[in-house]
Amino acid sequence: MKEPENIIEMKQVLEAALLTAGQPLSLDDLLKLFAGRMERTTLRMLLDELKQDWAQDNTAKTLELVQVATGYRFQAKPQYSEFIARLNPEKQPKYSRAVMETLAIIAYKQPVTRGDIEQIRGVAVNPNVMRQLQERDWIDIVGQREVPGRPSLYATTKHFLDDLNLRSLSELPPFEDFAQTEMPLEG
């Protein structure tokens, strides 16, 4: 096929690539589709149009184009997830409270060391918990704290944001929502 020549053909190439990707595609990925013959700003414009095309005639479409941390992806609208889940009865196992609390600390307080996590939770961190989160590619080591022992500093990854359908950490529910109102100065 010859290179796409008009907006319709360009959007079709984008659509075909995004529908088959199985993961988010970044702007840099998508530029490759056009072998250097595409401006970043034009690409953004085309993606916006494509998103609108799929949002139009809303009830007829089963997918939506969304932007997450590492790029753009098509995903099934939420109302279909319940049916799709029936295809694989063995559900992804739920993480334990220890894992989820550790994840919450890393997400909201990052970058943190294992010591920081232990301080907040009041118990030793099971190495298995960190391993589970690293294997899921939800956290990784971003450096060391310059204190004796140089403990590793953990942070959440972009993949974590992708998996939670977020573009950035700021889209997480604000931490203040969970903290009680300031302690009154006088009882």
Place this chain on the structure above:
Amino acid sequence: MKEPENIIEMKQVLEAALLTAGQPLSLDDLLKLFAGRMERTTLRMLLDELKQDWAQDNTAKTLELVQVATGYRFQAKPQYSEFIARLNPEKQPKYSRAVMETLAIIAYKQPVTRGDIEQIRGVAVNPNVMRQLQERDWIDIVGQREVPGRPSLYATTKHFLDDLNLRSLSELPPFEDFAQTEMPLEG
């Protein structure tokens, strides 16, 4: 979401599942979507309709629903494969040593027969090696040597010179350029 109640909703559930499955879904898989409230014959009918829906308004659609050995799947129309392939550029292939040496012999000693090449390299020439170079249009047959069997005489082509950015064979480094160090000029 409540169970799909009409044909449109049923087709939407099928579509969402097929677009996100990442592999072909069999009739048995697809029946699971409806938790036992679907007849096989109805399912087939719905799949036929869905296929037709995507075949209609043909040029606007980038995917098509097809039936393969293990079930149904959506796939990008063939004309988009070339663009999608650009997302994951394949590794630059390399010619084997046999191909490179054969090419060098033909370039420096042309016109030569396969027998000449075998004599110089000391091993039989795999016909596949000659085929690769001929398919690349880097060598061709320019005649036959008048000996029993009338073996073909091979030479390099203009296309070979173009691809190596040479105007003529005489731009190849002459052998003496690098033979001198190994062999003192004869006294």
Place this chain on the structure above:
Amino acid sequence: MQTQLTLSIRVHGETLAELPQDLYIPPDALEVYLEAFEGPLDLLLYLIRKHNLDILDIPMAQLTAQYMVYVEKMKAIKLELAADYLLMSAMLIEIKSRMLLPKPAEIVEEDDPRAELVRRLMEYEAIKLAAQRLDAIPQVGVDISVASAYYQHVADIKQPEVSLDELIEAWRNVLKRAKLTTHHKIGKAELSVREHMSQILRRLKADGMVEFSALFDVVTEGLAKLVVHFLAILELAKEGLIRITQQQAFSPIYLQANGSME
């Protein structure tokens, strides 16, 4: 058994007179129940919420007693008791005893021995809530399905690239192995000749018989090239690759590839 367990509860040498109501649990379930706590802070938060204590004004004596009961229970059923629980016991008792000291004339908030404990409890409670909220966010693979239709993986028929250096390297290797250096010295001139040999053979292959002078383009080719061309014809004849014929003296000379039929 249950009563025995109840009776044996002693907290730092003091036997507890009564057990909190919520501790009457079937023994089998007890272990599971106690294991459900994520640590001492979790247990303390549970006690505070369970007994409706004011987190900002914790009655230390009461909370400490409640906490000790649980810790003793854990010990009693030989639950592997993390050191963290014992550390917290010590901290609670220390706070409790500091509360008993005579208060300074002016009470400042930071001087409250409970302040650090309260801060940690509140921070942990916030994290607990945050963890629950994170858990409820739809996840890819559970609640979110990403489009992944099939596409035909076309081999982008990429041809190997060959550089001049690679070609020379290959030739050098051939020579090294074949020890052909003495017999196959090839110079620029010879390469030109060999190129012209191929050209002439190609021409003969296409046209069959060609008249000698037709092989020379005296108008456009320079003298050097014409000489090379002539040398190529001689070399071709020497290697027996062409046949040169002339019917009689001064008649046209014809060249023919040695393999061609006519």
